[in-house]
Amino acid sequence: MKIKVELFGVCREFSDKDFIDLEFDKNIQIKDIRNEMIKFVENKFPENKNYLEMVKKSAFSSKDEIVEDEFMLNSNQTVSIIPPIGGG
C-alpha cells in the first residue's frame, strides 16, 4: 500500500517536492510511518542529526487531526508530518 506524507517546516528539506511517497506491504500504523521516515533520513542525510531528531519529535496528522502512533492507516491515505511548531 502507498502512503503520501506531506512535508512541513524543516521536513520540507527532505525532498524537492512537498511530499514523500512510502510503500508498505501490509496494514500499518502511524508508528510505521515514523520508523520509515527515520530510515529515510538516516539513508539520505546520514550526517544530519537534527533532521533525525525532528522526525522523532514530530507529530502526525490525518484529515486535519493529530493522531496517535497506534492510528491505523488505509491504502492511498495522505498524512502530514508536523514537526515542532513555532508561529506568531
Next chain:
Amino acid sequence: MFHCEVVDVNTNEITIEKAQKFIESQKCGASLYFLGTVRDHNNDKTVTGITYDAHDSMVKKSFKEIYEDAIQKLKLDHPAAFVEHAKGYVPLGGISVIIAVACKHRAQVYEFSRFIIEEIKKKTPIWKKEHYQGEETAWLEGKQIQVKK
C-alpha cells in the same frame, strides 16, 4: 463573530484596516490590535527576514478552536476576533500575525488577545525559517505538539 485566514504574502497582505472593518461594532466599548512583526535579531544573529510555513487547513481549524475555547473560558461579552497569519517570506518590520479583538469592556480585550497569541504558540502548526545576513537560513526550534490520548 470570528474571521481567520492564512495569508499568502506573495499575493496578498495583512492589513489593520481589514481587521478594523471586521471587528467594529457599537455593542463593543473596547478593541485591541496585536501585531507580530519581524525583528532584526535573534540569538545573537542579524535577521533579515522570516519565511513562514503553515498547514493551512489545520491552522484555520486551530484558530477557530482557540476562539471557541476563549469564549468558553473567559466568558466574554459580545466577542469579535480577526486573526490572520502570514505564509511566505516576510521582510524586517513586516506583519507576521494580526489579532484584532473587540468586547464590551476593556479588561476582556487584553485577556482575549493574550489568550489567542499564547495558544497559537502552543497549538497551531506554523513554522519559521529565519534568514540571516549572507545566505544563511535556519528553521527555528519549535514546541512539540502534544497528542491527545
